[in-house]
Amino acid sequence: MSEIKRNPPWDYDEIILALDFYFEHSPSIPDKQSSEVAELSSTLRKLAKRLGNAVSGDYRNPNGVYMKLMNFKSLDPAYDGAGLASASAKDREVFEAYGDDLKSLREAAAAIYDGAMSDEPIAVTDEPDDLDHEAVEGKLLIRTHRTRERNVGIINKKKEAVRKATGKLACEACGFDYEEKYGERGRSFIECHHTVPVSQLRPGQKTKLSDLVVLCANCHRMVHRGKHWLSIDELQEVVLG
Numbered sequence: 635m636s637e638i639k640r641n642p643p644w645d646y647d648e649i650i651l652a653l654d655f656y657f658e659h660s661p662s663i664p665d666k667q668s669s670e671v672a673e674l675s676s677t678l679r680k681l682a683k684r685l686g687n688a689v690s691g692d693y694r695n696p697n698g699v700y701m702k703l704m705n706f707k708s709l710d711p712a713y714d715g716a717g718l719a720s721a722s723a724k725d726r727e728v729f730e731a732y733g734d735d736l737k738s739l740r741e742a743a744a745a746i747y748d749g750a751m752s753d754e755p756i757a758v759t760d761e762p763d764d765l766d767h768e769a770v771e772g773k774l775l776i777r778t779h780r781t782r783e784r785n786v787g788i789i790n791k792k793k794e795a796v797r798k799a800t801g802k803l804a805c806e807a808c809g810f811d812y813e814e815k816y817g818e819r820g821r822s823f824i825e826c827h828h829t830v831p832v833s834q835l836r837p838g839q840k841t842k843l844s845d846l847v848v849l850c851a852n853c854h855r856m857v858h859r860g861k862h863w864l865s866i867d868e869l870q871e872v873v874l875g
């Protein structure tokens with residue numbers, strides 16, 4: 635039995651790059667044979683390789699990329715959607731997140747583009763919780779975020795600074811203190827969260843101590859649960875009510 639291999643569905647980061655291209659050129663989208671579409675195709679292939687995906691010869695080729703661009707028309711109020719191919723649920727989500735905020739779309743697309751072109755090491759796999767609740771910014775920026783907040787050197791410096799300033803190592807949102815609860819076993823345990831919005835992450839940036847907050851594992855999970863991560867102010871509002 636012959637097997638037809640289909641290219642995998644588009645991911646958030648890919649859709650963000652394509653949607654940014656769409657708005658940059660709309661209403662006159664360059665045609666399939668244009669150098670612009672070829673360039674977008676090659677960026678998408680680099681991004682996929684960066685994420686460790688298998689990239690077949692026709693992966694995100696200009697034909698497929700052009701079709702995706704046409705799908706956006708069905709979501710764009712500037713067009714009468716009649717007769718246009720329908721967009722996917724993820725296309726719709728990205729369109730809804732960014733369609734009326736082109737500045738943020740530009741920023742996210744630029745961060746993804748820079749990340750795709752970079753060779754800074756990033757985490758190879760997603761966390762299990764990311765698979766259920768993938769943020770709308772897409773895998774590449776999330777992995778960059780994870781990698782930065784697990785940099786042991788800077789984490790240890792942050793812990794030291796917090797201990798010096800407060801005399802303990804308690805969650806900055808809910809106050810949970812591992813050592814107080816678990817004794818010796820909990821000593822020095824706390825997680826760090828990187829507060830810089832993922833769309834502002836660029837390859838090679840140095841993490842500053844002020845970019846990090848210390849959070850207990852529960853609070854940290856809650857920040858990352860859901861498509862839109864909580865800011866520390868939002869988290870505190872939830873926790874303290």
Ligand SMILES: [Zn+2]
Nearest residue numbers: 805808850853
């Ligand atoms: Zn907490």
Ligand SMILES: [Zn+2]
Nearest residue numbers: 783826827828
């Ligand atoms: Zn985090």
